[in-house]
Amino acid sequence: MDWSAYQLPTNSGSLNDWTTVNVDTAMEINKRYFTDGNLNMLLPLTAPKGSIIRISNLTGNFTITQNAGQVIHLSNLTSTPGIGGSVASAAVGDGLSLVCETADTDWIAVTSIGAMFTVT
Numbered sequence: 001m002d003w004s005a006y007q008l009p010t011n012s013g014s015l016n017d018w019t020t021v022n023v024d025t026a027m028e029i030n031k032r033y034f035t036d037g038n039l040n041m042l043l044p045l046t047a048p049k050g051s052i053i054r055i056s057n058l059t060g061n062f063t064i065t066q067n068a069g070q071v072i073h074l075s076n077l078t079s080t081p082g083i084g085g086s087v088a089s090a091a092v093g094d095g096l097s098l099v100c101e102t103a104d105t106d107w108i109a110v111t112s113i114g115a116m117f118t119v120t
Contacts, residue, residue, distance in 0.1 A: 047100040056095035063088040
């Protein structure tokens with residue numbers, strides 16, 4: 001696999017800073033999020049191949065929700081395509097790093113921290 005496509009574009013946001021959110025959030029590419037509470041975190045509508053999102057919860061649990069046509073691959077599991085699909089954390093301290101594998105639609109969890117995630 002050619003990993004060069006998975007590098008951060010030079011004109012993108014910085015992955016050095018974490019943003020703490022306490023309301024449901026439409027995520028942006030190349031950002032890192034701490035969630036504070038039980039929150040829905042919506043994938044970006046558009047994302048070039050190689051875009052990255054990182055998310056971890058401080059309290060409560062997060063659910064990563066999807067737009068039409070999007071899926072999330074976590075190990076051998078794949079979410080239901082579109083707005084009905086999601087990946088949810090199960091415990092405080094859970095975290096995921098997602099990389100956009102196919103522009104706008106397919107996201108792959110390249111790292112996961114936590115006991116169990118629910119994929120629907």
